[in-house]
Each structure stands twice: as structure tokens, then as C-alpha cells.
Amino acid sequence: MRRHPTGKTLGRLLVGGYIVIYLIFVLFPILWLLLGSLKSRYESLLMPPRIIFEPTFLAYEKLLFGGLLHTFGNSITIALINVLLALVFGVPAAYALSRMRGSVRKNVSFWILSIRMAPAFGVVLPIFVFMRSLNLLDTITAVIIAHLTINLPLAIWLLLGYFDELPQDIEDAALIDGANHLQVLWRVLLPVSRPMLIAVALLVFVFSWNEFLFAFILTSSEAQTVPALIASLAGTMNFDWPLMSAISVSALLPAFLVVFFAQRHITEGLTLGAVR
Amino acid sequence: MAYHPSKRHPIRRLARFPIGFLLPAVLVLAAIVLFPTLYLLWLSVRHWIVFQPQQYFTGLGNFIALFRSSAFWESLRVTGSYLLLTSLLSFAFGLGLAISLSKAIFARGVVRALIILPLLVPPVVAGFAWKFLLNREIGLVGGYLFPALGITVSLLAHPTLALVSIVIADIWSKTSFMFLILLAALQSIPVELYEAARIDGAGARQEFLYITLPLLVPAIIIGLIFRAIDAINTFDLIFVMTQGGPGTATQTLSIFGWKTAFTYFDLGRGAAIAVVMMVLAVITTLFLTKRLQR
Amino acid sequence: MRKILIVLALALLAGAALAQQTDIRVIAFAQGFAWPDLFGSTGTEKTERLLAFEEQENINVTIEWGDETAVRQKVLTDLISGAGRYDVILLGSDGAVQTYGYSGFLEPLDGYLATGDLDQYITLSDLYPQFLTANTVDGNLYGLSYYSFGPGIIYRTDLFDRYGIEVPTTTDELSTALEQLKTGFEADGITDIYPLTMRGAPGEEPSLDLTGFVYAYAGYPAWFEGGVTTPEEIRSTRAKPIFTGDFRAGFESFVNLSREYGPPGIATHTWVDMMNLYSQGRAAVLLPSAINGYAAITSTENELVRDNSAFAPIVTGPSGKPIQSFWTFSLGVPASSKNKAEAVKVLALLTGNRSMQAFADQTQWPSVTIPSVMHSETLVNRWGSDEIDLNEAAIQASDPYYFPYIPELAEFMDKIGTAASKAITSGDVDSALNELQVWALERMTTAGYYR
Known part of the structure; x- marks a missing residue:
């Protein structure tokens, strides 16, 4: 059975066209941010924009030498530790839940999910009080803990859905062969779960990186994160859009590289046979 | 953990062991959220306006007051529309992208990485960027591109189109989330299944309908659940773009609740709104998970 | 060995001296725009002027920035939870002064300013009275204004x-x-x-x-x-x-x-x-x-x-x-501050003549609270004395x-x-x-x- 050759070409064209259009939609604002970061405050919002302009690196200079870089350090630290914790706690929990049945699984997993449903404005006050009682205000620990309430449910649910789909017979075979659950998880499940693990790690990183309210309320200047810095710059009568753009753009290049290398692990062709 | 490795009873282990895997995560989460949850619930049944000296138990008073205010129902309606539009559209676009980019195409890695980029733009910046782009007066898109196409209305100041505008920004910002989840799920479908189908003479359409889609359903539902929860709670993006306006046309429950608590200083009613939002999220999730338990 | 001990002792002494400094924590908005003369052009440094103030008054000033809406939320969270983390807080004359003033969260400033101890930083009689009126609730002065404006x-x-x-x-x-x-x-x-x-x-x-x-x-x-x-x-x-x-x-x-x-x-x-x-x-x-x-x-x-x-x-x-x-970017001292006298000193520094003049020099805007700054060389040269007079009249005609x-x-x-x-x-x-x-x-x- 061969597919109709013209149909295939048409399909490819449609797919290609769709991707190109979507890429334009995605990249247009980013390109605009990039150009904005190289302009003066006036010119950055000028319409129609000047295509040819004399770039200024003032915004980047401010970012590099104005004592703002520590916000990047804080954000990256908080996000990376969140990735680590979300996986360390989330993977075994998701595994356990996926091998459980009945009301316990249902109730526990739903309770975990419900944690993420809490609107930030509703719980920020109690979390503030809680962190204060633990003497954690102004520390990145406080933000890491608060972000876990967003990220752990995400990690557990994504992995739970994933583990559910993996056939259980290989696992059972391994167990009967004398492996314990930890070994099964480590040697059998994790290798085939690489695409989802990478996706979870990326998403946890992103949610932590972008989160504003907890990061702002629970910290002070020392532990300020990137979104908090951007917001506080937005609030000035200067409205330093080039600086805001520069900060966002600066985060994108390293992110692009990380995502580029990470996504290689989200590849097809993983066969269950391979892990046997 | 109460687990003692025993090679003699693998089947017993199978039944008992997972609790030890689950407990750390449950304990950690419980320790963090126990107090905030109770506090929120307690607050929602209190009359507590910051500048009024008297603070007292009011039972369902805050909820009743909410249900009697038209602002609440309007916010609920806006939240509902926003929730539906953003989740469904980001799902549709995300699925299309995931399927297109799961196959080997030109520069696939770069394209995938580029598509994920908007996720890393903080919502505050995404909001400002789209506000400036869609602006009727000095926006590259809203002021130049659209008028050239014959669309001359001010998007951000039109009650319906303002909602469309924040949905566009949300899709830009969050479709990558759906894309990543679906891509990961798609890549884990064993190739043997496709090989077997091909031997049986299945075409691309049949492959999609009878293999890909059914196996993607759990990931789709989980993706939708998180998109829905996040849509209900979206704040920064909307606040930056429209402040909930024009009028209250884009005032979602999260903006209404935030204003009630922190601008109106009515902590009790603010907490009640937060509780209602959680109930809304629970209902949406239950609706979706019903489809998960095939 | 003795040398090391001496160095150690000196370090300890210096540490002790530092420890005696009173910590005053400020929360405000407009990072990098407000008080470049104190916190530098990105709001993250301590300038010579600030360091001199700290040494003279034995106060260690820490400032925390955020955008206006978020700062309001943080201030409210701090006040109602009784955390008392802040000694000088952003108010604004369009709601916060009134709400917090009436509910007893703020420290009345009149007494501190009446002593004349703070005259080197701020003298109330120097200010346009409208900006004091705007921050007066129930007869108490609860805030002092940084940049502020009238109509035009x-x-x-x-x-x-x-x-x-x-x-x-x-x-x-x-x-x-x-x-x-x-x-x-x-x-x-x-x-x-x-x-x-x-x-x-x-x-x-x-x-x-x-x-x-x-x-x-x-x-x-x-x-x-x-x-x-x-x-x-x-x-x-x-x-x-x-x-x-x-x-x-x-x-x-x-x-x-x-x-x-x-x-x-x-x-x-x-x-x-x-x-x-x-x-x-x-x-x-x-x-x-x-x-x-x-x-x-x-x-x-x-x-x-x-x-x-x-x-x-x-x-x-x-x-x-x-x-x-008419609006004033006003700041006040919460009643929960543990060091109110020192907090008022910092507040006086932030809103006083020199800070206002630095604002005028930096922005060139005639949006200032003090007549002598309004008529300062910077502003008069930039806008001409007629326009300055009109701006002043606009403030004086404000209710x-x-x-x-x-x-x-x-x-x-x-x-x-x-x-x-x-x-x-x-x-x-x-x-x-x-x-x-x-x-x-x-x-x-x-x-x-x-x-």
C-alpha cells in the first residue's frame, strides 16, 4: 500500500506552512523585544519603528554593571533546585500512584492536584505568615518551598499519566527476577521515560523562573528574582522598556541553548524492546 | 520507611511497597500547604476588612455577598470564556505542532527550541509586549498591520476584542506548554505499534485515529487540566494588558479577587473568591478526569 | 600570631560597631528612578551621600523595590501579619494614607518633626502646605512626599x-x-x-x-x-x-x-x-x-x-x-516599626530638600514639593520662570x-x-x-x- 505521492507532498507543504506561520507568530514579539533592547527609551516604543537605527547597548551595560545580575543567579538557583526537588519527590510518588488502584490513588492524586489550584493571591498571605514563623523570609529557601506547591503537583501528574501508559509486564518480570522497586524504577522505567522527564524538568524550570508573586512577597532585595526585577522597573515613571527587554532577551539565549540540547532527548524511536 | 527487602515475596512487595515512594512527596506537600489551606478556609468565613476594627465569624456571609454581586457573575463569565478559549486553542495549536515536529524535518531541533522560547518570557513582559504590539495608536500589529488589512477597531478597548487580545497573548505565551507535553507523550508511543499497523495496511489517517490519538488522550487531558488551572489563575498578563478593562470586560476572577483583597482591603471576601476559584478548578478537573478513567 | 590576633580583634570591633547600627528597611517603587542620589541609577548601590548619612546617624538603610501594585500588596501583607519588617513604607495619597491612617497602622509624624532635630534634612514650613494636607488624616500627619504633582x-x-x-x-x-x-x-x-x-x-x-x-x-x-x-x-x-x-x-x-x-x-x-x-x-x-x-x-x-x-x-x-x-508619592512609618525615631530620620532624608533637588536635577520635572527647589536654577533654566510660576500656582490652587x-x-x-x-x-x-x-x-x- 503506497500513499498517493501528491497527497504526501501536499501534506508536507501544509505542515511546513503551519510551522512557518506559527514560528513567525512566536518569533515576531521576540525579535521586537530584541530590537527594543538595543534602542533608546524613546525609540523602543516609536511607531512606525525605524528599521535602521544606531544600536545602543546602554540597557545591557546597566544590566551587567548596575548590580542587577544577582537576580539571574537567584532565579536560576531557585529554578534548578526546584527541578531537582520536583524530580526527587515527584518520580517515586508518581510511580507509586501509578501502580496503585482504587480510592487511595484517586483521592491522593486529586489532593495533590488541588494544591496547584489555589490562586496565588489567596494563599500568599498565609504562606507569608508561615515562612515568617519558620524564619525563612528573605531567603531563596522560602521561594523554593513556595514554588514546590506549583511544581510538585505538575511533575507528579505528568509522570503519573506517563507511567500509567507503560506496560506493566516488563516491570513485573523484573520484580519476579528479584529486582526491587527502586531498581525497577531506575533501570526499567526511567530510561524509557526520558522524553517526559526532560519535558517535566523544562516545565518546572519555566514555572519557577516566571513566578512573580511568591518570589516578590517572600523575598527582599538580596533574593530578588528576574520577574520581580522586571516588574519593579516597569513601575517607574521612566518606563525603561529597553532595560526590561534586555533582561528578558538575556534570559532567552541561554534558555535557547539549554532547550536545544535538552529537546534532543525528546526523540522518537524509543522502543520498549530496547530496554528488555 | 517500613520496607524490608525480601526476595521471597515479590508479589507482596508489589502491593505494599509504593507507599514508601509516595510518602515523602505527600508529607512535604502537606507540611507546606496544611496551614495555608486552613488559613484560607478560615479567612473565607470571617468578616475581616483591614480598616474596620470588628472582625468576626460570618459563616457563608462572604459567599452570599459574592453570589449577590453582579461583578462576581461577570468575572465568572469572563473567566469561563478565557478558560475555554485559551485551553482549547493552545491544545489545538500545541497538538498540531507536536505532531508536525515529532517527525524528522529540516532543522527540527532549532524549530522546537524556538517554539518553546515564549515560555521563558515572564508573563509581565509578554503582557507589555503584546499590549504595545496590539495597541491601536502606536502598535506595530494593532496600529499598522491590522489597519492595512482593514481592521481599524481598537482591539484593547473593545469589550469582546480585548478578551480576544489577552487570549492571543496567552496562546503565544502558553501553547509551548501544551506542545512540550504532547511532544513528550507522542515520542513515547512505541514504534512497533506503527510498524504493525503499516503491515496491516493502515494509512496515515488511520494511524493517527487508531494509534496516536488514543494513546495521546491521557497526556491531552493532563495538559488540558493544567492549562485550565493556570487559565483560571492568570493574573499578570491580563493586568498588564488591560487592567481588566475596558470597564470590566476582561476582569477575570483572579483580578477581581486580587482587587477585593488588596485594593478593597476585604480579606474575607477575597478569600471567598479564592475558594470559589478552587471549586471552579475542581469542577473543570473532575469533568476532564472523567474522561481519563476509561 | 599577635598580628593576626590584633587584626581579628579589630575586625570584631568593627563588626560590633556595625552591629550597633540601627537597621532601617524601606520599601518603595520606581527602582532606579527614585533617589538615584542615594541608591544609584539602578537602585542597588549606596552612594557617598547615603553612606555619609548612615555614618552620621548610625543607621543602616536597606531599600526594597517593586512595582507599585505589588508593593502595596507586600506592604499590606506585612502590616496585617504584624511582621513589622518595614520601617518606611510607600503610601501614596490616593488610598493608602487614608486607609492605613484611619486604621491606626501608621505613626503620626508631627511630634518627631516638631522637635527641630530633623531640620538638617527637612523643615515642614519649607514645603508647599498642600502636600502636608494631602498626607494628613484626622488631624495627624502620616506621610511625607517625594515627587508629587498638581494639574496642568x-x-x-x-x-x-x-x-x-x-x-x-x-x-x-x-x-x-x-x-x-x-x-x-x-x-x-x-x-x-x-x-x-x-x-x-x-x-x-x-x-x-x-x-x-x-x-x-x-x-x-x-x-x-x-x-x-x-x-x-x-x-x-x-x-x-x-x-x-x-x-x-x-x-x-x-x-x-x-x-x-x-x-x-x-x-x-x-x-x-x-x-x-x-x-x-x-x-x-x-x-x-x-x-x-x-x-x-x-x-x-x-x-x-x-x-x-x-x-x-x-x-x-x-x-x-x-x-x-493631585497626587503625592508619599512615604510613612508604620506603627509596627521597632525603630520609629530612626525611621523618621530616614524618611526625612528621602523626602527632604536635597533629595527633592536631586530629583529635579535628574528629571528636570517641576513636580517637586519644595518652593526653593521649584525655583532652583535647574528648573528655571529648563522651563523659564514663567512656567515655573504657573506650576507653583497650580499646586497652590490645588485642594x-x-x-x-x-x-x-x-x-x-x-x-x-x-x-x-x-x-x-x-x-x-x-x-x-x-x-x-x-x-x-x-x-x-x-x-x-x-x-
Whole structure:
């Protein structure tokens, strides 16, 4: 059975066209941010924009030498530790839940999910009080803990859905062969779960990186994160859009590289046979 | 953990062991959220306006007051529309992208990485960027591109189109989330299944309908659940773009609740709104998970 | 070995000396823009001036930044949880001073300032009294102002000349002038310049301007019967809201001007948008918050705007009173601060002569609280003494109580601005005001004002 050759070409064209259009939609604002970061405050919002302009690196200079870089350090630290914790706690929990049945699984997993449903404005006050009682205000620990309430449910649910789909017979075979659950998880499940693990790690990183309210309320200047810095710059009568753009753009290049290398692990062709 | 490795009873282990895997995560989460949850619930049944000296138990008073205010129902309606539009559209676009980019195409890695980029733009910046782009007066898109196409209305100041505008920004910002989840799920479908189908003479359409889609359903539902929860709670993006306006046309429950608590200083009613939002999220999730338990 | 011990001892002593410094924590907005003379151009340093102050007063100042809305939330969280982390907090005269003042969260400043100990930083008699009035609640001074503004018109002289338009002095003349601009633009086929830029986004921002219109039309703060402005007066006279009464004329005028002469997106515009439009030469008139005009003129690279912008006194309404637009970036000391005396010192430093002068030198805006700074060389050279005099007159003609001072102010401001945004979009002033009236009556009743 061969597919109709013209149909295939048409399909490819449609797919290609769709991707190109979507890429334009995605990249247009980013390109605009990039150009904005190289302009003066006036010119950055000028319409129609000047295509040819004399770039200024003032915004980047401010970012590099104005004592703002520590916000990047804080954000990256908080996000990376969140990735680590979300996986360390989330993977075994998701595994356990996926091998459980009945009301316990249902109730526990739903309770975990419900944690993420809490609107930030509703719980920020109690979390503030809680962190204060633990003497954690102004520390990145406080933000890491608060972000876990967003990220752990995400990690557990994504992995739970994933583990559910993996056939259980290989696992059972391994167990009967004398492996314990930890070994099964480590040697059998994790290798085939690489695409989802990478996706979870990326998403946890992103949610932590972008989160504003907890990061702002629970910290002070020392532990300020990137979104908090951007917001506080937005609030000035200067409205330093080039600086805001520069900060966002600066985060994108390293992110692009990380995502580029990470996504290689989200590849097809993983066969269950391979892990046997 | 109460687990003692025993090679003699693998089947017993199978039944008992997972609790030890689950407990750390449950304990950690419980320790963090126990107090905030109770506090929120307690607050929602209190009359507590910051500048009024008297603070007292009011039972369902805050909820009743909410249900009697038209602002609440309007916010609920806006939240509902926003929730539906953003989740469904980001799902549709995300699925299309995931399927297109799961196959080997030109520069696939770069394209995938580029598509994920908007996720890393903080919502505050995404909001400002789209506000400036869609602006009727000095926006590259809203002021130049659209008028050239014959669309001359001010998007951000039109009650319906303002909602469309924040949905566009949300899709830009969050479709990558759906894309990543679906891509990961798609890549884990064993190739043997496709090989077997091909031997049986299945075409691309049949492959999609009878293999890909059914196996993607759990990931789709989980993706939708998180998109829905996040849509209900979206704040920064909307606040930056429209402040909930024009009028209250884009005032979602999260903006209404935030204003009630922190601008109106009515902590009790603010907490009640937060509780209602959680109930809304629970209902949406239950609706979706019903489809998960095939 | 002995050397090391000596060094260690010295280090310990220095540490002890540092430890004796009182920590004062400030929370404010406008990072990198406010107090560059103290915290540098990104808000993260300590300048010589700040270090000298710290040494002299034995105080260690830490500042924390955020955007305005988020800072308000953080301040509230801090106050109601009793954390007492902050010693100097952002207030603003459009809600926070009133709410926190009435509810006892703030420390009255009068006593600290009366001693004269702080004269090297700030002397109250040096300030325009309006800025003190604005921060006085129930007879207590709760805040001191950093940059602040009164009303005014910023307009394009070239466009006014081109169409032979006189600078308006009344609301009627303003309508006429805007109509002339509109017909002029239409005749010349100019579609990308709007006669007027104001702000009409939902929320408290436009309310500062809009209630100024109400004041000019009604001749008094027409929120409650009898124009009463304090909780006691509302209680004792059982004054009901009059949003469908005397409030209406000014509200309608604001809405109509926005609809007729403003940019199409005005119903979601904030100060950023009004400033941008003017600075890009896309609007002929900016009012009534002149500060946004000055922000535009000093940042524009458009030569037409830079060379052809002027300030005019704000127009008067049918009542003979001028439109109001008055706000102060005020800071106060929470009652929960553990070191109030030191906190007031820092507050005096932040709002005093030298800080105000540094603000003027940096921004060139005549949006200052102190006459000597207003008439300083920087500002006079930049704008000419006539324009400075007009700005001063605008502040002196301001009535800070052009809206009531009630603890519910922030909520009212938000609802009023939202009603305006709605009316601008729909054109239906009546239903917007009816809704406002119903809400306000219920709000005041449940708050127990008419018991």
C-alpha cells in the first residue's frame, strides 16, 4: 500500500506552512523585544519603528554593571533546585500512584492536584505568615518551598499519566527476577521515560523562573528574582522598556541553548524492546 | 520507611511497597500547604476588612455577598470564556505542532527550541509586549498591520476584542506548554505499534485515529487540566494588558479577587473568591478526569 | 600570631560597631528612578551621600523595590501579619494614607518633626502646605512626599498656532479648542494625531483625574450629599452618595472628551500610554496630570514635541473652580516599626530638600514639593520662570481634599475609574453611574455609616 505521492507532498507543504506561520507568530514579539533592547527609551516604543537605527547597548551595560545580575543567579538557583526537588519527590510518588488502584490513588492524586489550584493571591498571605514563623523570609529557601506547591503537583501528574501508559509486564518480570522497586524504577522505567522527564524538568524550570508573586512577597532585595526585577522597573515613571527587554532577551539565549540540547532527548524511536 | 527487602515475596512487595515512594512527596506537600489551606478556609468565613476594627465569624456571609454581586457573575463569565478559549486553542495549536515536529524535518531541533522560547518570557513582559504590539495608536500589529488589512477597531478597548487580545497573548505565551507535553507523550508511543499497523495496511489517517490519538488522550487531558488551572489563575498578563478593562470586560476572577483583597482591603471576601476559584478548578478537573478513567 | 590576633580583634570591633547600627528597611517603587542620589541609577548601590548619612546617624538603610501594585500588596501583607519588617513604607495619597491612617497602622509624624532635630534634612514650613494636607488624616500627619504633582495642560504650540487656537481657560473653551483641533486635523487629512490624550483604564488611576473634573463642575467634592469628605461628617449627616447627582456633570465631561477627542484605545490607557502618545507627537493636548507631559517632553527624541510644547494652567469648570489632579508619592512609618525615631530620620532624608533637588536635577520635572527647589536654577533654566510660576500656582490652587478622605477610598477610586472605562467604551454614562450609585449606597450602608 503506497500513499498517493501528491497527497504526501501536499501534506508536507501544509505542515511546513503551519510551522512557518506559527514560528513567525512566536518569533515576531521576540525579535521586537530584541530590537527594543538595543534602542533608546524613546525609540523602543516609536511607531512606525525605524528599521535602521544606531544600536545602543546602554540597557545591557546597566544590566551587567548596575548590580542587577544577582537576580539571574537567584532565579536560576531557585529554578534548578526546584527541578531537582520536583524530580526527587515527584518520580517515586508518581510511580507509586501509578501502580496503585482504587480510592487511595484517586483521592491522593486529586489532593495533590488541588494544591496547584489555589490562586496565588489567596494563599500568599498565609504562606507569608508561615515562612515568617519558620524564619525563612528573605531567603531563596522560602521561594523554593513556595514554588514546590506549583511544581510538585505538575511533575507528579505528568509522570503519573506517563507511567500509567507503560506496560506493566516488563516491570513485573523484573520484580519476579528479584529486582526491587527502586531498581525497577531506575533501570526499567526511567530510561524509557526520558522524553517526559526532560519535558517535566523544562516545565518546572519555566514555572519557577516566571513566578512573580511568591518570589516578590517572600523575598527582599538580596533574593530578588528576574520577574520581580522586571516588574519593579516597569513601575517607574521612566518606563525603561529597553532595560526590561534586555533582561528578558538575556534570559532567552541561554534558555535557547539549554532547550536545544535538552529537546534532543525528546526523540522518537524509543522502543520498549530496547530496554528488555 | 517500613520496607524490608525480601526476595521471597515479590508479589507482596508489589502491593505494599509504593507507599514508601509516595510518602515523602505527600508529607512535604502537606507540611507546606496544611496551614495555608486552613488559613484560607478560615479567612473565607470571617468578616475581616483591614480598616474596620470588628472582625468576626460570618459563616457563608462572604459567599452570599459574592453570589449577590453582579461583578462576581461577570468575572465568572469572563473567566469561563478565557478558560475555554485559551485551553482549547493552545491544545489545538500545541497538538498540531507536536505532531508536525515529532517527525524528522529540516532543522527540527532549532524549530522546537524556538517554539518553546515564549515560555521563558515572564508573563509581565509578554503582557507589555503584546499590549504595545496590539495597541491601536502606536502598535506595530494593532496600529499598522491590522489597519492595512482593514481592521481599524481598537482591539484593547473593545469589550469582546480585548478578551480576544489577552487570549492571543496567552496562546503565544502558553501553547509551548501544551506542545512540550504532547511532544513528550507522542515520542513515547512505541514504534512497533506503527510498524504493525503499516503491515496491516493502515494509512496515515488511520494511524493517527487508531494509534496516536488514543494513546495521546491521557497526556491531552493532563495538559488540558493544567492549562485550565493556570487559565483560571492568570493574573499578570491580563493586568498588564488591560487592567481588566475596558470597564470590566476582561476582569477575570483572579483580578477581581486580587482587587477585593488588596485594593478593597476585604480579606474575607477575597478569600471567598479564592475558594470559589478552587471549586471552579475542581469542577473543570473532575469533568476532564472523567474522561481519563476509561 | 599577635598580628593576626590584633587584626581579628579589630575586625570584631568593627563588626560590633556595625552591629550597633540601627537597621532601617524601606520599601518603595520606581527602582532606579527614585533617589538615584542615594541608591544609584539602578537602585542597588549606596552612594557617598547615603553612606555619609548612615555614618552620621548610625543607621543602616536597606531599600526594597517593586512595582507599585505589588508593593502595596507586600506592604499590606506585612502590616496585617504584624511582621513589622518595614520601617518606611510607600503610601501614596490616593488610598493608602487614608486607609492605613484611619486604621491606626501608621505613626503620626508631627511630634518627631516638631522637635527641630530633623531640620538638617527637612523643615515642614519649607514645603508647599498642600502636600502636608494631602498626607494628613484626622488631624495627624502620616506621610511625607517625594515627587508629587498638581494639574496642568501640556500642549503643542505649533498645532495651536497652525489652527489659530487660543489656549483654553475654561472647560467650555477646552471643548472648543479640541473641536478646532479635530476639524483642523480632519481638513488636513491628519489621522495619526489625536486632539487629546488622557487615561481611562479601569482602576484608580483615571479616578485621580476624573474626580478632578467632578470637582470643577460641581464646585466641591461631589461624592456625598453636602460634599462632606470625612467619615465623621458622613456619619453625622447621613450623607448618601450622589454619583447620579452632582457627580454626573464632571464624569460625563471626562467621558465625552475621552470619546470625542481621545485616542481609540483610551478606555484601557494608563499613564504609560498617555505619555507615549504625547512623546511620539501623536497627541496635541495632554491633561490634567501634567507630570506625564513633563515625562514625555524630557524623554522624547521627536524635535517637534521637544521644541513646541508648553504648559498652561488647567482650565476651570462651570463652578469657577479648576480641574484637579493631585497626587503625592508619599512615604510613612508604620506603627509596627521597632525603630520609629530612626525611621523618621530616614524618611526625612528621602523626602527632604536635597533629595527633592536631586530629583529635579535628574528629571528636570517641576513636580517637586519644595518652593526653593521649584525655583532652583535647574528648573528655571529648563522651563523659564514663567512656567515655573504657573506650576507653583497650580499646586497652590490645588485642594487635596477634592475627593473624600475615607478608609474605603481605594475601593471607591477603583470602582469610579472602572465605571469611567465602561462608560467610555459604551457611551452609556447613565447606566455606568446608576450601577456606581447602587454599589456605593450598599457599600456605605454595610460599612455602617447610616446606622
